[in-house]
Amino acid sequence: MLKINLDFSGGAEVLFNNIKKRQLSLESEKKWTLRDFLQYMKENLLTERLELFIQGDSVRPGILVLVNDIDWELLGELDYEIKQNDNISFISTLHGG
Amino acid sequence: MELTNREIARYSRQIILPGIGVKGQKRLKASSVLIVGAGGLGCPVSSNLAGAGIGTLGIIDYDNIEITNLHRQLLHSESSIGKSKVESIKNFIANLNSDVKVQTHQVLLNSKNALEIITKYDLVVDASDNVATRYLLNDACVLENKTLISGSALQMEGQMTVYNYKNGPCYRCIFPKPPPPETVQNCGDGGVLGAITGVIGSLQSMEVIKVILDHDDVLAGKLLLYDGASCSFRTIKLRNKRQDCDVCGVTPNITKLIDYEQFCGMAASDKDSGLNILESNERVTVEDYRNYNKDHLLIDVRSANEFEICKLNNAINIPIKRLLADKIDNDLKEEMKEKSVFVVCRRGNDSQLAVRHLNEKLGIRSKDLIGGLHSWTHTIDKDFPIY
Numbered sequence: 001m002l003k004i005n006l007d008f009s010g011g012a013e014v015l016f017n018n019i020k021k022r023q024l025s026l027e028s029e030k031k032w033t034l035r036d037f038l039q040y041m042k043e044n045l046l047t048e049r050l051e052l053f054i055q056g057d058s059v060r061p062g063i064l065v066l067v068n069d070i071d072w073e074l075l076g077e078l079d080y081e082i083k084q085n086d087n088i089s090f091i092s093t094l095h096g097g
Numbered sequence: 098m099e100l101t102n103r104e105i106a107r108y109s110r111q112i113i114l115p116g117i118g119v120k121g122q123k124r125l126k127a128s129s130v131l132i133v134g135a136g137g138l139g140c141p142v143s144s145n146l147a148g149a150g151i152g153t154l155g156i157i158d159y160d161n162i163e164i165t166n167l168h169r170q171l172l173h174s175e176s177s178i179g180k181s182k183v184e185s186i187k188n189f190i191a192n193l194n195s196d197v198k199v200q201t202h203q204v205l206l207n208s209k210n211a212l213e214i215i216t217k218y219d220l221v222v223d224a225s226d227n228v229a230t231r232y233l234l235n236d237a238c239v240l241e242n243k244t245l246i247s248g249s250a251l252q253m254e255g256q257m258t259v260y261n262y263k264n265g266p267c268y269r270c271i272f273p274k275p276p277p278p279e280t281v282q283n284c285g286d287g288g289v290l291g292a293i294t295g296v297i298g299s300l301q302s303m304e305v306i307k308v309i310l311d312h313d314d315v316l317a318g319k320l321l322l323y324d325g326a327s328c329s330f331r332t333i334k335l336r337n338k339r340q341d342c343d344v345c346g347v348t349p350n351i352t353k354l355i356d357y358e359q360f361c362g363m364a365a366s367d368k369d370s371g372l373n374i375l376e377s378n379e380r381v382t383v384e385d386y387r388n389y390n391k392d393h394l395l396i397d398v399r400s401a402n403e404f405e406i407c408k409l410n411n412a413i414n415i416p417i418k419r420l421l422a423d424k425i426d427n428d429l430k431e432e433m434k435e436k437s438v439f440v441v442c443r444r445g446n447d448s449q450l451a452v453r454h455l456n457e458k459l460g461i462r463s464k465d466l467i468g469g470l471h472s473w474t475h476t477i478d479k480d481f482p483i484y
Contacts, residue, residue: 009324010254011282020327048422052280062276064320066333071271073336089333091322093272094249094256096284096367097138097226097294 001025002032003085010092012063015048016041026082034065035078037088064091098123104196108150121310122150128309129153131218133206133234135160135182137169137289138224138248141298142305144172147190147197149306154190155218157202158182160366165484169291205365206230208354211237220308222301223247226283228275229357229365235260235268236354239345246304248297251287253325255297258316258335259304261345265317270339275361283367293325372446379452381464383472386439393437394429396420396463398451407482409441409473417447421454430459438463443484445469 007021026032026040038054046053052060058078059065065072066089072080082088100122105112112122128151132139135158146154160182162173172189173182183201190199202214206225211233215221221243223234231247238245238261245260247268261267300321307315322331344351358365381389397404397412404414415425425433438455440463442448448465455461466472474481 009322010256011251011287051277055277060277060280061272061274062280064271064333064335069331069333071334071336074334091333092280093276094251094254095226095228095231095281096251096287096289097134097136097224097249097297 002028002082004082005085005087007087007089008091009089010094012090012092015053016045017047032082033078034067034072034080034082034088037082038078059090062093064093065089066091098127100126104150107194111149116310116312124309125150125306126152128220129155129218130220130222130305131155131157131215132222132224133157133230134224134226135170135186136166136224136226137250137284137291137294138298138301139182139222140170140172140186141295142222142224142248142302143186143190144193145299145302146305147194147199149302150194151197151305151309153198153200153218155200155202155214156183156186157204157206157214159203159205165285169289169294171291171295206233207365208233208356211354212241215241215243218243220244220246220305222305223249224298224301226367227365228281228363229361231268232275232361233354233357233365236344236351236357239267239269240352240354244308246301246308248301250289250294250297251282251284253290253293255293255300255323255325256320257297257300257304257323258320259308260317262308262315262317264338266335266338267342267345269344270337270342271320271335273339273343275363278361278363281363285367290325293323296323296325372449374449375452375465379456379464380449380467381439382467383477386466387477389437389439391437393439394433396433396438396440396451398440398442398447403443403484406484407470409470412441417442417451420451423458433459433461433463439466440464441466441473442469444471 003025005023008016013020067075068087108122111117112119130146130151132142135156161179162177162182164178173185177185181203183203187199187201190197204210215237221238223245244262247260248257304316318335319332320335340347395412397408397414398417398420400416438461440448440451445468448469452463452465455463474483
């Protein structure tokens with residue numbers, strides 16, 4: 001199994017049943033890209049309306065995606081291949097003050 | 098610019114720090130910093146920077162003080178309710194450190210006035226409270242080549258970073274497109290703790306001082322996340338400056354300021370934006386509702402916490418999120434189809450969304466109370482709590 005840690009913050013957790021941290025085990029028969037994983041999240045984890053999380057084939061503007069605390073844009077975004085024990089984070093940006 | 102004996106005594110506890118010294122203190126004194134927003138973040142930033150002896154502070158905010166500000170905007174006081182926020186901070190600083198020059202700008206920052214204000218300062222602090230102002234400020238700082246120390250807070254979390262610093266990314270490099278308006282929460286709707294804005298404002302002040310002193314480890318290209326609920330601090334690595342960034346890239350599309358409210362689809366403030374999406378026969382005034390004496394259902398779509406603060410007699414609480422997700426008890430749904438249904442919320446926006454959903458999706462004939470509980474307090478019962 002491919003074990004990963006998933007966390008949400010900045011309000012992104014509201015889209016996923018208000019759970020900030022969880023651990024997941026993915027079938028490791030195949031390779032998992034973040035593109036595959038977003039699809040998995042859509043089907044298995046998302047508890048709010050799709051458009052609050054996804055726009056087009058990626059995450060909507062205003063949510064940062066990180067792998068091991070690094071912006072996914074530095075890692076290949078949707079094509080990044082998830083590795084054992086990766087920490088994947090979805091962070092909604094805050095605007096208040 | 099030499100330090101006076103009084104200044105040497107006043108700042109001695111920071112002058113003796115190896116990273117500051119007399120040279121550093123003189124730099125602070127020679128600097129000017131613009132603070133955009135005199136609220137939850139702007140208050141701690143102003144007091145920290147005035148205390149540290151920054152020579153000139155500019156403070157910009159169009160707004161006046163309300164009682165709902167005082168739990169977190171700690172430089173304002175009860176006696177200043179209704180008065181200007183920038184003047185209130187100016188008075189505070191005059192008492193704390195009369196050597197600091199304070200320039201107040203009591204205007205709403207916009208595309209017409211931003212550049213002429215920003216150009217007068219060495220660096221800029223984003224202590225604002227809305228998306229449109231954040232994009233405006235970013236673009237203005239890129240055009241004027243100023244570093245932007247950006248903080249934000251909501252509920253029990255805060256975020257902080259430094260944009261446009263030594264070839265690092267700007268706000269648009271990280272967020273090329275604004276978030277959909279429906280996903281954005283302000284402090285008035287989402288809530289925020291004063292300790293959170295205090296932490297983030299203090300962190301911003303520290304980065305301001307580090308930028309002025311040309312310290313090595315300024316938080317640029319990284320984003321600090323603070324979660325008060327778990328007392329965790331995380332620093333994440335952001336992408337680099339984008340070569341194709343619309344404003345700071347190699348061939349920018351944005352070479353002068355644009356209309357940011359239009360770009361974001363949101364107003365440049367965190368005030369109530371009055372929604373108006375229903376036909377007049379789907380709405381009633383609070384007076385008409387009070388005079389309605391037939392059997393009916395009153396649905397209150399505020400959060401459970403807000404419902405606990407105050408409610409009208411016989412109101413049934415279905416928070417808007419649950420209602421829009423159709424998570425309504427079946428018996429209640431049936432009852433709603435048979436009776437007259439009225440929907441109320443705090444200010445009369447969510448109640449309209451609820452009525453539209455109930456009427457169009459569930460075939461219920463409901464009406465919203467225009468202006469919500471705020472209207473109830475203003476026109477029916479002045480003793481009903483307002484928040």
